[in-house]
Amino acid sequence: MNTIIGTYECKVDAKGRLLLPAPLKKQLTAALQDGFVLKRSVFQPCLELYPMSEWNLMMQKINKLNRFVKKNNDFIRRFTAGVKVIEMDNLGRILVPKDLVSFASISKDLVLSSAVNIVEIWDKELYEKSISESEVDFADLAEQVMGNLNDDDHGIS
Numbered sequence: 001m002n003t004i005i006g007t008y009e010c011k012v013d014a015k016g017r018l019l020l021p022a023p024l025k026k027q028l029t030a031a032l033q034d035g036f037v038l039k040r041s042v043f044q045p046c047l048e049l050y051p052m053s054e055w056n057l058m059m060q061k062i063n064k065l066n067r068f069v070k071k072n073n074d075f076i077r078r079f080t081a082g083v084k085v086i087e088m089d090n091l092g093r094i095l096v097p098k099d100l101v102s103f104a105s106i107s108k109d110l111v112l113s114s115a116v117n118i119v120e121i122w123d124k125e126l127y128e129k130s131i132s133e134s135e136v137d138f139a140d141l142a143e144q145v146m147g148n149l150n151d152d153d154h155g156i157s
Contacts, residue, residue: 002027003114003116003117004024004027004028004114004115004116004117004118004119005027005114006023006024006027006114007111007112007113007114008021008023008024008111008112008113009021009109009110009111009112009124010110010112011108011109011110012096012101012106012107012108012110015095016095016096016097016098016101016106017089017093017094017095017096018093018094018096018110018121019091019092019093020088020092020093020094020112021112024112024119025092028051028119030051031051031052031053032088034051034052034053035052035085035086035087035088036049036050036051036052036055036085036086036087036088036094037049037050037052037055037083037084037085037086038050038083038084038086038094038096038097038100038121039079039080039081039082039083039084039100040081040082040100040103040104041104041120042078042079044120044122044130045103045104045105045123045126046104046120046121046122046123046126046127047096047100047103047104047106047120047121047122048115048118048119048120048121049086049094049112049118049119049120049121050118051117051118054117054118062076062079082099082100082103084097084100096121104121104122104123104126105123105126106121106123107123107124107125109123109124109125110122110123110124111123111124111127111128113127
């Protein structure tokens with residue numbers, strides 16, 4: 001799967017259906033036939049939409065965990081809690097199940113935000129709050145996360 005690019009605003013209807021914005025849908029064309037997996041985010045109050053090919057890669061990694069180690073079993077249970085297989089309908093909409101709507105505090109206005117190879121689905125108000133948190137110094141975070149990447153010929157650092 002290619003890198004997904006962009007941040008898009010859209011609305012969810014009373015039944016939990018959201019119409020994927022055309023530029024995002026175009027990027028996901030290869031994944032439309034295989035479907036998607038929708039799950040709770042580990043770190044944020046949002047949802048993560050995995051193209052099935054990306055989900056299968058993640059499951060290959062998780063399947064390597066020794067399930068006779070309790071913390072591994074606990075992780076698998078929590079990571080897969082609320083996971084749903086999602087398909088797009090003929091109108092280009094996906095249905096967000098009620099339990100996941102509740103988890104992510106989704107109201108009407110949404111933000112779909114690319115996260116490399118998956119799409120995060122946020123309630124708009126929570127998304128705006130998360131990216132403008134004053135306690136997170138993005139410059140410091142960028143330095144900590146990306147500052148030591150000198151092993152690349154493209155000059156990331």
